[in-house]
Amino acid sequence: MATNSDSLYAARAPIFPKRVSGPFRRLKWQIMAVTLGIYYFVPWIRWDRGPDLPDQAVLVDMAGRRFYFFWIEIWPHEFYFVAGLLVMAGLGLFLFTAALGRVWCGYTCPQTVWTDLFILVERWVEGDRNARMRLDKAPWSARKWRLRLTKWTIWLLISVATGGAWVFYFTDAPTLALDLVTLNAHPAAWSAIALLTATTFTFGGFMREQICIYACPWPRIQGAMMDEDTLTVAYREWRGEPRGKGLRRRAVAEAAETTTRAAGPQIGGRSPAIPMPGMPTGVGGPIPDNAPGDCIDCNACVNVCPMGIDIRDGQQMACITCALCIDACDEVMGKIGRPRGLIDYIALADAPAEREGRAPRSVWRHVLRPRNIFYFALWGGIGLALVFALFIRPDIELTVAPVRNPTFVTLSDGAVRNAYDVRLRNKHGEPRDFTLGVTTSSDLSLSVEGVAETSVEVPADAQALTRVYVTAPAGAKAAQGDTTDLRIWIMDDISGERASAPTTFNGRGTR
Numbered sequence: 001m002a003t004n005s006d007s008l009y010a011a012r013a014p015i016f017p018k019r020v021s022g023p024f025r026r027l028k029w030q031i032m033a034v035t036l037g038i039y040y041f042v043p044w045i046r047w048d049r050g051p052d053l054p055d056q057a058v059l060v061d062m063a064g065r066r067f068y069f070f071w072i073e074i075w076p077h078e079f080y081f082v083a084g085l086l087v088m089a090g091l092g093l094f095l096f097t098a099a100l101g102r103v104w105c106g107y108t109c110p111q112t113v114w115t116d117l118f119i120l121v122e123r124w125v126e127g128d129r130n131a132r133m134r135l136d137k138a139p140w141s142a143r144k145w146r147l148r149l150t151k152w153t154i155w156l157l158i159s160v161a162t163g164g165a166w167v168f169y170f171t172d173a174p175t176l177a178l179d180l181v182t183l184n185a186h187p188a189a190w191s192a193i194a195l196l197t198a199t200t201f202t203f204g205g206f207m208r209e210q211i212c213i214y215a216c217p218w219p220r221i222q223g224a225m226m227d228e229d230t231l232t233v234a235y236r237e238w239r240g241e242p243r244g245k246g247l248r249r250r251a252v253a254e255a256a257e258t259t260t261r262a263a264g265p266q267i268g269g270r271s272p273a274i275p276m277p278g279m280p281t282g283v284g285g286p287i288p289d290n291a292p293g294d295c296i297d298c299n300a301c302v303n304v305c306p307m308g309i310d311i312r313d314g315q316q317m318a319c320i321t322c323a324l325c326i327d328a329c330d331e332v333m334g335k336i337g338r339p340r341g342l343i344d345y346i347a348l349a350d351a352p353a354e355r356e357g358r359a360p361r362s363v364w365r366h367v368l369r370p371r372n373i374f375y376f377a378l379w380g381g382i383g384l385a386l387v388f389a390l391f392i393r394p395d396i397e398l399t400v401a402p403v404r405n406p407t408f409v410t411l412s413d414g415a416v417r418n419a420y421d422v423r424l425r426n427k428h429g430e431p432r433d434f435t436l437g438v439t440t441s442s443d444l445s446l447s448v449e450g451v452a453e454t455s456v457e458v459p460a461d462a463q464a465l466t467r468v469y470v471t472a473p474a475g476a477k478a479a480q481g482d483t484t485d486l487r488i489w490i491m492d493d494i495s496g497e498r499a500s501a502p503t504t505f506n507g508r509g510t511r
């Protein structure tokens with residue numbers, strides 16, 4: 001019979017990350033400001049594309065089947081640009097994970113950024129770690145209700161703004177904002193906002209680290225991308241252990257009076273002579289081999305961790321490498337007069353050297369290695385190819401679909417006629433007249449259904465479908481033969497730009 005200890009379900013233990021300051025925390029604030037700023041304000045940037053075209057700089061126009069990105073306009077048949085960008089994003093993740101571990105998770109993942117923002121609000125309203133822990137344990141009172149309702153209200157406002165900002169990317173933002181305010185918005189907009197509000201509120205406010213640990217596949221994939229040269233957040237246990245509260249200072253003081261240790265590195269032991277990044281010289285002094293390590297077991301690194309883990313237990317799937325424990329520990333090291341870097345960005349490959357008191361390899365030796373250079377070259381190559389394709393893509397295009405029912409008709413004078421559906425695309429901001437023609441070694445002529453000339457007007461930034469006939473006189477080789485290769489071409493009457501597409505002509509021989 002299953003007992004409580006056999007249960008496969010572990011209730012979530014609430015985490016109350018403590019405030020911390022330091023260079024990594026500042027970097028995270030800066031990245032949060034930039035990423036949230038981009039997300040919330042980009043839909044409001046205007047971009048003049050001329051009359052009849054949307055003036056929103058970044059717009060996914062589902063109804064018009066276009067993606068606008070400043071001066072770039074992607075048509076549905078150019079989806080390879082989006083595919084290329086997705087491949088670049090994937091390769092970028094490979095590159096950063098191989099070089100710097102889960103740097104995406106720790107600094108720029110939306111789940112991390114919004115959770116960070118929600119924790120900031122929580123701290124403003126309810127206080128720092130200890131105050132929040134007390135409040136959590138306290139029975140429900142007027143004060144607790146007031147604080148909780150204030151926090152939830154601010155979270156909800158952030159969540160609504162998040163869901164609202166998302167839908168602004170899919171339609172004209174000022175128009176939709178007015179529709180929302182006057183309650184005239186389309187139900188699809190309300191549904192999207194409601195869904196994103198609910199997910200932001202729940203994921204950022206209540207599920208937090210559980211999304212990273214249980215819902216996100218990335219922690220499971222990253223293990224295959226990291227190797228011993230990857231720089232990731234880790235604890236220098238050879239320097240910190242054996243840990244103990246307040247023991248370090250006493251040991252150093254006693255050592256100064258009674259013990260002089262031979263200079264030089266200690267194989268398998270801990271030595272203050274180990275060169276760490278930022279280590280001041282002359283700090284610490286000689287200590288006995290059996291003295292406690294630099295870790296004073298203050299738990300500062302655990303208390304600031306948004307994932308609620310102890311980095312001293314080694315690499316863990318839950319660690320998002322946010323580096324806040326580095327800031328916390330560096331502050332402690334500063335207070336006890338020890339060099340920073342007990343917790344740091346470390347490559348596993350450097351551990352043996354550091355244990356033996358040798359200097360680790362430079363950061364650049366870890367970053368600039370063949371694997372990362374290969375990822376970067378691939379990433380840059382695809383990027384250059386996309387830019388090149390963007391600049392050489394034509395402003396007019398056509399696709400030709402032969403009508404095959406029937407494959408040809410014989411006219412009263414014996415001539416043979418084939419029909420084609422030609423889709424014309426005009427990417428200019430104004431209407432353009434396209435002249436159509438046919439190129440072949442045989443004697444063929446082209447006409448457009450419903451008009452006397454071979455010219456068709458295509459509206460601005462639009463496509464037009466037109467039926468085209470190609471005719472071979474009765475005595476022509478193409479009329480009597482099997483199939484004849486030809487090209488249907490179009491010419492922009494204003495710019496003279498041309499485009500063409502290959503197809504075939506069916507003669508009587510195909511019967």
Ligand code: SF4
Nearest residue numbers: 305319320322323325
């Ligand atoms: S142990 Fe915690 S605080 Fe340290 S990097 Fe990992 S997730 Fe961040």
Ligand code: SF4
Nearest residue numbers: 295296298299301329
């Ligand atoms: S913050 Fe540093 S000194 Fe304090 S427990 Fe963590 S590793 Fe040890």
